[in-house]
Structure formats: C-alpha cells, structure tokens
Amino acid sequence: MDKMKKSSMQKNLLQKSGKWGVTLGAIWLGIHIAVPLALLRIPAFQKYLIAFQNKLPFSIPGVG
Numbered sequence: 001m002d003k004m005k006k007s008s009m010q011k012n013l014l015q016k017s018g019k020w021g022v023t024l025g026a027i028w029l030g031i032h033i034a035v036p037l038a039l040l041r042i043p044a045f046q047k048y049l050i051a052f053q054n055k056l057p058f059s060i061p062g063v064g
Helices: 002-009 013-017 017-038 043-055
Strands: none
Touching: 002 013, 013 017
C-alpha cells in the first residue's frame, strides 16, 4: 500500500500539468520566441529599433 502512494507522488511534470501543460508551454514559446522574431522581420519595427538605439546615452557592443 505504501508503494502505491509513492508511485502516485512520483508523477513526472507532464502528467502533473495534465492537458494544460502542453498548451501553456506552446503559448510561452510563442510569446517569448516566435513573436519577437516575427517583429524583427518587419521593416517599420527595425527602423524604430534603430531610432531608439540612437537615442540611448550609451553604446551597446555588437549593435549597429
């Protein structure tokens, strides 16, 4: 009986999260990786970043 309790407590992360784990993981990846990469391909956004960089009072190595 004690083994049953231990095995049920030792579920992996995907089993604990249930059906929402995959959905939340995909949303997180979309927000943190796909959206910024998509924004960087838009010419208007690139021009905004260049203008913003010129207004900074310090230099960022490797940019520009």
